[in-house]
Amino acid sequence: MAQENIEKDILIKMYKLMVTSRFWDNNIDDMHAKKQMIGMSPHSGQGQEAIGVGGCLTLKEEDYMVPSHRGCAHAITKGLSLRKLTAEYLGKATGVSKGKGGAHICDPTHNILGVSGIIGGALLIATGVGWSIKIRKTKQVVMDFFGDGMAGQASFYPALNLSAAWKLPIIWMCENNRVQQFTHFEDVMGMKNIAEMGKPFGMPSIIVDGNDVMAVYNAAQNAVNRARNGEGPSLIECKTYRWRPHYEGAPETRTIEELLEMKKKCPIKKLRAYIIQNKVITEKEAIKIDENVMLEIKDAAKFALESPWPKPEELFEDVYV
Amino acid sequence: MYMSEKIINVGEAIHDALVEEMRRDPSVIILGESIQRATSFGITRGLLTEFGYNRVWDTPIAENAIAGLALGAALTGLRPVPIIMIGDFLPYAMEIICNEIAKYRYMFGGNFKVPITIRVGAQGAGAGLAAQHSQCLEAWFIHVPGLKVVYASTPYDAKGLLKASIRDDNPVLFFEHKLLGSITGTVPTEDYTVPIGVADVKREGEDLTIVAWAFMMHKALNAATELEKEGISVEVVDPRTLYPIDKETILQSVKKTGRLIIAEEAPKTGSIGAEISAMVNEEGFDYLDAPIMRVAAPHTPIPYSAALEKLWIPNVEDIINMAKKIVT
Ligand SMILES: Cc1ncc(C[n+]2csc(CCOP(=O)(O)OP(=O)(O)O)c2C)c(N)n1
Ligand SMILES: [Mg+2]
Numbered sequence: 001m002a003q004e005n006i007e008k009d010i011l012i013k014m015y016k017l018m019v020t021s022r023f024w025d026n027n028i029d030d031m032h033a034k035k036q037m038i039g040m041s042p043h044s045g046q047g048q049e050a051i052g053v054g055g056c057l058t059l060k061e062e063d064y065m066v067p068s069h070r071g072c073a074h075a076i077t078k079g080l081s082l083r084k085l086t087a088e089y090l091g092k093a094t095g096v097s098k099g100k101g102g103a104h105i106c107d108p109t110h111n112i113l114g115v116s117g118i119i120g121g122a123l124l125i126a127t128g129v130g131w132s133i134k135i136r137k138t139k140q141v142v143m144d145f146f147g148d149g150m151a152g153q154a155s156f157y158p159a160l161n162l163s164a165a166w167k168l169p170i171i172w173m174c175e176n177n178r179v180q181q182f183t184h185f186e187d188v189m190g191m192k193n194i195a196e197m198g199k200p201f202g203m204p205s206i207i208v209d210g211n212d213v214m215a216v217y218n219a220a221q222n223a224v225n226r227a228r229n230g231e232g233p234s235l236i237e238c239k240t241y242r243w244r245p246h247y248e249g250a251p252e253t254r255t256i257e258e259l260l261e262m263k264k265k266c267p268i269k270k271l272r273a274y275i276i277q278n279k280v281i282t283e284k285e286a287i288k289i290d291e292n293v294m295l296e297i298k299d300a301a302k303f304a305l306e307s308p309w310p311k312p313e314e315l316f317e318d319v320y321v
Numbered sequence: 322m323y324m325s326e327k328i329i330n331v332g333e334a335i336h337d338a339l340v341e342e343m344r345r346d347p348s349v350i351i352l353g354e355s356i357q358r359a360t361s362f363g364i365t366r367g368l369l370t371e372f373g374y375n376r377v378w379d380t381p382i383a384e385n386a387i388a389g390l391a392l393g394a395a396l397t398g399l400r401p402v403p404i405i406m407i408g409d410f411l412p413y414a415m416e417i418i419c420n421e422i423a424k425y426r427y428m429f430g431g432n433f434k435v436p437i438t439i440r441v442g443a444q445g446a447g448a449g450l451a452a453q454h455s456q457c458l459e460a461w462f463i464h465v466p467g468l469k470v471v472y473a474s475t476p477y478d479a480k481g482l483l484k485a486s487i488r489d490d491n492p493v494l495f496f497e498h499k500l501l502g503s504i505t506g507t508v509p510t511e512d513y514t515v516p517i518g519v520a521d522v523k524r525e526g527e528d529l530t531i532v533a534w535a536f537m538m539h540k541a542l543n544a545a546t547e548l549e550k551e552g553i554s555v556e557v558v559d560p561r562t563l564y565p566i567d568k569e570t571i572l573q574s575v576k577k578t579g580r581l582i583i584a585e586e587a588p589k590t591g592s593i594g595a596e597i598s599a600m601v602n603e604e605g606f607d608y609l610d611a612p613i614m615r616v617a618a619p620h621t622p623i624p625y626s627a628a629l630e631k632l633w634i635p636n637v638e639d640i641i642n643m644a645k646k647i648v649t
Binding site for chain 1: 354355357358359360379380381382383385386409410413448449450451452453454619620621622624625626627628629632633
């Protein structure tokens with residue numbers, strides 16, 4: 001995995017953002033367990049950080065991103081503040097949606113559209129965003145993150161079809177962790193790889209190691225370039241593993257052995273080893289990054305805990321403009 | 322009345338009804354998302370072991386496929402029980418349910434039977450699951466001729482109605498509320514059904530009728546207990562079936578009390594309460610001593626924040642206040 005083409009500061013950003021996503025995830029699970037966070041159990045993204053980070057680092061500020069429900073690496077990388085994110089999970093007035101959405105986060109200031117609680121619609125929303133970019137001729141692109149489960153939903157076919165037919169500037173980023181709640185990929189899916197589904201539509205469709213952030217980054221960069229040049233959509237299937245149960249507290253359907261095997265392929269350890277070995281940063285510097293990230297996460301948690309609840313009137317706000 | 326009884330909760334009642342119907346009739350099959358290896362709400366536990374993969378199917382995350390598979394199977398001799406994991410996912414299946422399942426018998430001149438029971442799991446607010454995992458959508462379906470709509474509030478009713486639904490040769494939507502699962506009650510150990518289309522008077526009273534179903538029914542009972550202390554005697558009617566609704570029981574109750582409140586956990590506009598109110602207005606106007614009132618949710622999506630969600634949900638207090646307003 002020699003990745004000489006990736007600049008040093010990008011590698012350091014990758015490391016910092018993956019660690020941030022991991023620690024943030026860990027911390028929110030903790031806050032949920034301690035009942036500091038009341039509401040929907042977090043759908044942990046631990047183990048899958050390389051995809052959101054590697055993908056979103058190829059986007060410009062003005063590009064759009066449609067996040068999935070799994071983890072927050074994509075949103076954190078695209079610029080969502082940890083304070084607004086944590087406060088939203090806690091249902092506080094200072095959250096990015098004033099506490100109205102919880103885990104269904106968004107951030108229009110960074111062109112992050114919303115996380116939907118419904119598995120399916122996001123694919124078509126992303127298609128609409130790509131279509132709008134084409135109509136408005138803005139040179140933006142849209143990156144859509146979705147799980148392998150979404151590929152079984154009714155929206156998948158029209159999304160692929162239309163994005164290809166109209167050469168829309170879309171990067172389809174599939175996080176294939178081979179589980180769909182308590183169902184395993186092979187139980188219900190007819191194809192071997194999701195990437196195969198892009199081929200009949202003539203779009204570049206590739207499989208990457210979703211635990212190798214540099215591989216994800218390179219694949220995404222190619223796809224973004226194509227999209228920006230008007231050459232149409234690409235499908236990137238990132239093979240990965242979900243470390244935690246579907247949501248915190250949910251039953252686990254995989255064996256302990258499988259889970260232990262997965263953890264050996266930790267995307268953060270992999271990048272850390274690479275950057276230290278290649279003298280991008282020293283071990284000491286890596287530890288310093290970890291410590292600083294921890295402080296940021298603690299700051300965000302404190303901010304969220306001390307933030308006020310939404311006022312009762314807020315219930316009636318925002319139904320209509 | 323029954324030889325023996327046991328105390329179980331609503332979740333167990335639904336589980337037991339499924340098991341017993343699958344044992345009784347080999348054409349009963351179930352299908353849905355993540356029901357084989359584990360389940361969120363425990364209702365399908367043990368079914369795979371007893372009935373095997375051919376009668377317990379995991380589907381992809383594709384609710385219209387779940388409904389479509391069920392229709393194809395029902396038209397060819399099976400008696401499927403498709404499961405929609407959470408009520409809010411129903412819209413994905415709406416096309417098949419409302420345009421195919423509901424119309425298949427009529428549009429083809431009675432040539433087909435459509436014995437499907439769509440189990441709609443985990444409706445309702447109160448768990449901090451935000452706008453897309455908390456709605457009660459039963460009102461959407463009473464508007465569609467060809468469908469029956471059932472919504473039980475107790476273990477006895479849930480078990481008996483699910484059995485009746487599965488045995489019915491028509492499509493039935495069987496709704497469940499996520500906060501009802503742990504509510505306990507007695508059920509007979511022997512086979513029984515609760516007929517579709519028959520309401521139940523859960524508490525008798527003189528001054529006011531409250532019609533409420535599912536989780537709201539329990540709030541209505543609590544309100545009735547409180548109101549009793551203040552000298553207001555409340556009759557609580559649980560329709561149990563929302564279509565075809567038992568007009569007779571509701572009208573008889575209103576005839577006795579002269580006052581009616583309908584309480585439900587959904588926005589007031591276009592609600593089941595609106596339908597019941599119109600029906601009583603048309604068929605029981607002379608019985609009324611006060612305007613019919615509704616306790617319902619505000620016309621907003623359901624907010625996530627615990628601070629706001631509790632304001633959205635119609636509660637016991639709201640029912641009590643409304644009762645005091647119309648009983649003077
Ligand atoms: C329409 C719809 N059906 C079912 C669900 C419940 N649900 C939420 S996430 C999920 C599994 C998603 O699997 P996948 O897309 O592979 O993403 P992963 O959770 O593995 O990251 C399911 C079934 C839902 N949210 N929306
Ligand atoms: Mg998955």
